[in-house]
Amino acid sequence: MLHTSDLHGERDAFERLVDEALAADGQPPFSDQSIVEARAGQRDYLTAVDDDGALTGAAIARAADPAEFELVIAPFYRGAGRGRRALQSLLERYDDEVLTWAHGDHPAAARLAASTHLTRIRTLYQLRRPLDDALPDVVAFDRFDPARDADEWVALNARVFADHPEQGRITRSDLDARMAEPWFRSDDLLVARSAMGELVGYNWLKIEGDVGEIYVLGIDAQAAGMGLGRKLTAAGLAHMQSRGCRTAALYVDDENERAVRLYRSMGFTDYTTDVQYRRDVRS
Structure with missing residues (x-):
């Protein structure tokens, strides 16, 4: 059974569990969005312990x-059946639609x-490519200035991802929370401007160790179809190389066929897959 927790006294055990799951599964068990929102109090930590007090499972949940x-x-x-019991206890907390990754x-x-009648509704690819080749004809882009660009970036991001269930919801406070993360550097966020100086595109990079991630890339509709996405992607790869990265990674929805084609044409290949499931109503 999972219980709501503030992680008091369990923080080290929780972080060990995350590290062990990462080592076993090849990717972290929780998304960046879940972690950021949990730290901000927008999601709950839930934990399960055995009779000896050992942490056996954990969840991050939004009500x-x-x-x-x-x-x-x-x-x-x-x-040993712990996953099924934990999943059942989570599903029993909610009466209506439930989503899980x-x-x-x-x-x-x-x-x-x-076994719990969840329906597969969404597939998210993680693509990767090595950064061991030269990148010709890379265009230079401006760097993000939080004091100047933050509010304009939030507005642009909302327009670009108006139909996206997660990215389009980001507010200024959400952006501030992400900028407070230890991995954030403003010079890792490349921005493109119109002739009038307005933001029309960006490539936000998350760099940790020798893996650089295209955290999110967005192009305004007024600038679409002119190759800006390819130029920003190439500039991001070159920036990763300059930061010592050996591998580039990104996530993309399988339904975003245009973006998938772009990234594959630039050398990205399948690395792993995330799946979202839904329970529509309680049966």
Whole structure:
């Protein structure tokens, strides 16, 4: 059974669980958005412990709009039915639509989803490419200035991702929370401007160690179709190289066919897959 927690006294155990899941599964169990919103008090931490007090599982959950959670069982405790019991306890917390992500399209997660009547509704690819080649004809772009650009960036991002269930919801306070993350550097956010100086595109990079991620790339509709996305992508790859990255990564929805074609044409290939499931109403 999972219980709401403020992680008091469990922070180190929680972080170890996340690291162990990352090592076992090849990717983190929780999205950046979930972590940021949980730290801001917008989502709940839930934990499960055994009779000896050991942390056996954890979740990060949002109660409404709609209800959503991500769940992980510590690798040592898998295969004994704990995942099913934890998933059932989470689903029982909510009456209506529920969303959940499975990071990595693992067969065990798919079987667990099917056993609880969750429907697969969305597929998110992680693509990667090595950064061991020269990048010709890279265009130079301006760098993000928080004092000057923050509000304009939020407005541009909302326009670009108006139909996106997560990215389009970002507010100024959400941006401020992300800028407070230890990995954030303003010079890792490349911005494109119109002739009038307005923001029309950006490539936000998240660089940790030797892997650089295109965290989010957006192009305003007025600038679409002119190759700006390709130029910003190439500039981002060159910037990663200058920061010592050996690999570039990104996430893209499988339904965004135009973006998938662009990234594949620039050398990105499949690395792993995330799947979102939905329970429409309580049966």
